[in-house]
Amino acid sequence: MTRNKTYLLTLILSGAAWVCPGLTGQTSFVYEKGKMFTDVTAFQMEHSIGLGTQQTPVYYEKNIPGKQQTVSYRIEIPAYKQGIFFSRDSRPGDYQWPNNTNRLLPWVFNRLDDLTQEAYPGIPSNGAPSVLGDALLLELADGGFLFAKVVAGENSISWFQVNKDGSLTAYLSTLGTDNLASQAPVLLAEKGKTVYDAIHKAYTALIGNREVSALQKRTDKDYFEAFNYLGWCSWEHYHFDIDETKMLNDLDGIEASGLPIRYVLIDDGHLANKNRQLTSFVPDKERFPNGWKNIISRKKEDKIKWMGLWYNFCGYWMGISPENDFPEKIKETLYTYNGSMLPGKSKENIGIFYQYYIGTLKDYGFDFLKIDNQSFLLPLYMGNTEVIRQAKACNLALEEQTHNQQVGLMNCMAQNILNIDHTQYSNLARVSIDYKKYDEDMAKSHLFQSYTNTLLQGQTVWPDHDMFHSSDTVCGSLMARSKAISSGPVYLSDSPVDFVKENILPLIDEEGRIFRPEAPAIPTPESVITNPLKDGKAYRVFAPTGDEAVSLICYNLNTSPSHHQVETTISPADYSLRETMSGRAAPQAERILLYDWEKQTAEVLTADKQIALEGFTDCLFHLCPIRNGWAVVGIQEKFLSPATVEVIFSSPKQLKLNVLCPGNLRVWAEGNSQQELRTIPVSHPGEITINKQ
Template sequence: MRNLFPQRVLILFITVNTIFSLSGCVSHSKDNNDLLCVEKNVLNTANAEGSDALVLKNFEARPANGLLKEISVDLPAYESVVYFSTDHRDKILDAANRIFPWAAKDLQTIISKGFKPDPKAAEPSRNGLYVLFKLPNNEFLLLQGIASPDAMSHFTINDNGSLKIKLVTFGTETVSGDIPLVAYAKSDNLYDVFENAWKNAINTEALAGRTAMRHEKEYPEMFTYLGWCSWEQYRRKITSDLMVDAMQKIEESPLPVRWVLVDDGHQHQTGFKMGDSRMLSFDAHPETFPNGFKPLMDLRSEKIKWMGIWHAMNGQWQGLHPDHELRELDPHLIKIDKKFRGEPLPVMMPKGDSISSWMFYKGLIGSTKKHGFDFVKIDNQNRQMRFYKGKENPVKTVSQHAQSLERAAHELSGGLINCFCSDLLSLMNTKYSAVSRVSVDYLLNNMEKAKSHLFQSYQNTLWMGQAVWPDHDMFHSSDKFAGRMMAVSKAMSGAPIYLSDAPDHFLEELVTPLCYSDGKLLRPLAPAVPLPESAMISALTTPEAYRVVAPLPNGAAAFVAYNLAHPTPQQIVKTQISTQDYQHAGSFIQPAVPKWKVPEEGLVYYDWYDGKGGLLNDQYKIELDGFSDCFVQLSPVKKGWSVVGCIDKYLAAAAIDAIEYNQSELKLTMIEPGTLVVYNKKPVKCAMASKVEELGGGLWKIYFPKGKEKVDVTVTL
């Protein structure tokens, strides 16, 4: 069993002589080797063992161009690397939702000319948040930046391929105190290094109580049901009449959509582009929503139970207009001079002190409650830093805003979806919120974007999923390239699932497998993550299968194998799902559980798309032709039986409760009647069923009349 307790924090006692002048070396507490030589500003990760967070004790420095300190990193020999950074070579601010998992043989390759593995991204940025190394002895070494309340660290790849750590504020104010520098973890278990590094970082004294593990947070009720969002279909063209029409059609639709999210386009603002939009008030736009949000609220029903609203972290993309109507906030705002297309664009932003920050976010989130909304989606979070760049301490200010947002959403709203938040400052300040976007936006009917979106969503879950459930964004069931693929990936995420089709374009056959008749979603026990070897590949350039796994109830595991390479290879990509893969299924469950073991009687596989399966003989071979996926569930065999589950649903095993295995009979509860598949070598019967059909391979398909109530089932030989 893995160590479930937080790892110790290694405190680095650093004596400050003058600003930027440090002396002394610090030894790694596990042996006599020097891990960090302060005098030479070198971190020797070749000697790293286990996991720790390194903290600069009694540190004091004044930033030069926003930089407090640089430390070179001596690396061990490694076979390959994954560098989590944004795109555009020198970018670190404004990463938004664009953190890509750049995989290569070495760091030098990642910043080499012509290295551009993602067709929907620019060249990789040299500035990153995480670095994952695969070592020659089948171990992994992870280095993780840390965003504390006063400073944040990130990595930079030098031109010669070496690595350094930068401690920054992007401001001018002197920083002093015990400042976390970096976390690291080394293990032969991929999932352990991400979990241990994260735990070490958030358990430093500076970060204590500012965030939490995923399982420690309350998951909002509405996100356990199917939803709908206006953005991808209508963008900023929404009006009151359009939203009323959409909601009326959703009400009439046979699909059980239980919540509606009013996305960007409703605000009382000037300008309608991201670059020039400034908020005038917290009300709806008087021209496009002349009666405010009341016409929408009047359409609440037993079906559409919850309503959500979108806002930007700054109120609007570019903050508040100087002539805004929220004059009570004036004492809590500062003016920031920006430009748009070469012309001055003054904006108002909340001050960085705790009172001003709280007054702004209490006002913003409080307004959503006043208008009748049940939850909020907050966008543009990690772009805040640029607004404050060059002022006293932007890291401190943005950290304070994140804490104020969390408190306001916790006290005044029923839920929060974090968006444009793939950065350490956002994640390390998710004190209450349990949901965050982890990927670039989904885009309708765009194969390149779909591949990038899927790859990024699963890879970023490795680090973001420590603290939140990974929102894979909305999707169109009617997407001609990836409708079913997106539906399955959303099911695997365990996060909110929300459609964005025009309501009369819903493809019911792709959506109903996600939920029950009341819209309640079937969810895995933990978010899906890549299998260890997939986590290290460049899936968008390599003609290899990218494979992910999510744990399901009753000892079952769901796997998806993707062919994401672009251009799509002409040759068939071959892969498999094996008994060894099953052992990784529970690795992302929180709190941590022992590594799953293959049952003595073996496993049964079920290919959901092909509707076939049987006893797994070590591995199930898969062929992927073109941009495609294969969706397979493995279920344990006990006393001769295995329960695949209700195959009307993607996560079939999650539709079954309270299984009781006996040699001659099987008892279980179907959460909602449908089509049940079980395994036994011998013929089976069920008195309650309308029909029993042999599928081959020992699988039996048992049909039940449709219903909405739980039903207890007995299957006998």
């Protein structure tokens, strides 16, 4: 099939209610590893739902038949050219939907039934696409775009299922033994002239509807101060094998490195547990015999200022042990179900538990928490009653308690809709599967997933692209640039003796503050609906940087040797993408300067510029507008050069800047029929005035 062929899915309605075969008993939603929820028993509603034709963005069902645990709908899909289905990967015997962990992946298709075929090319380093998913993005036959996603109501949740014939079903369920209310939200859909417009409109509608979300725009929420600075995390270096001595030695190593690392995150390996269930908020006494006091005492205002701690949303990986040492008042907020203790069943009990949870960790002296395994909490409740209500209340309690107690929050393994759609106060979430050192295919998949998911998650949070190793000989430098343009936190995971400063210093100023773009990096229009690991093309992403520039990275992420070299172009029109994530009017610039960061060369971009990419590589460019005969590039030693300067004043004869760090300042100057790229040494931050003559 050709890529640009248009497909129209026509669904014939029977005109009468239809019940799925075998609807003699309800599906058991008790969650087990390896259990699939494909083709669950459901009452099929008489009417279908037409995507993009409903009167309001959120489609509400107002006549759910009585005594139904689960209902389903045929979905009418408009004519489309291609699309993306967002779901986790499906690996036999492993956890399945709705435990999406960090594995919400963009599965690109020409026809929906491509996803059900054994020959589907997939995404290397991942399993096959799960046919149960949370969102759908379509490029329509008329040139527009449609974005649709499932939603959670008071005690209901929906999901999409891709069928083998290319049709789409939406399910609505309590995921338990109780019945649906007579009315409930089913899905949200919006159309737009551009892919960015469709997604932005959908999330604007989602944020504005408190029945299906508890959200704010990313730009309306505070960003925890520590995440503006360079950090370090124990996970990829040690995994579970941590103890007090190792952590103290690494704190010594970090200080001895001379790098301005300002926070440390102690990851998994410290929790007291039995059979992977939490027994105490006191850390493992064999590994941390002195608790946290010796580690917390190492905080210093001008060095490692903040300490963070990894914790598990569920208690530990399999929940909370009945053999715990919690105070009696806290034990009374828990009940036993399916082998674990859970907070509930009332909202009040859930709030009391998470107040204790967050307060206990704060009292140790931790400034922020990385709360992991969030998408597994819903499965722990599944098969019981009030499943959605309780799981959602846990998400909201986590948000409320970290906000009220002023504890920073990194959300991780938080990619089902109860997590994504309820980040009421927190402003940071992982957008991808873990990064792994020396794994080229996984690195490529990580980049693809991170940037594409940011189109969605980046509407409400800053994206976390995970930690990285500066010493990674496969892609350490490339990964450093991706962290720079991501807009998210930058935290290392090397052993301190292995730090490669050449991949670290271009990210930060002298105090460890990260030079961040004004909005998260996302794919350029032609790179949105594509699989860059398989399609033989270049992959491009962009972000607005500094006062007026656009930074753009071109990648070759292809895994086939036949696409070892690919070509792409950079156009003056790329500059108009600057305000894509803000929704503001596109900036106008008559002329654009193209700055090649690696080559440190500049040229006026008057036509498309051809770029060749050989092997697993990237090329970083800055598009800077020429105004009054000036174009400000910034400090050349920093990846995001335009983010290192602020334009105070510009006239045809003079330019006044606030330079944020030392280095070589690059400025383009035009006058008297001459053009030059000036290099101006800057010894310390501050204001500088530059004259044409």
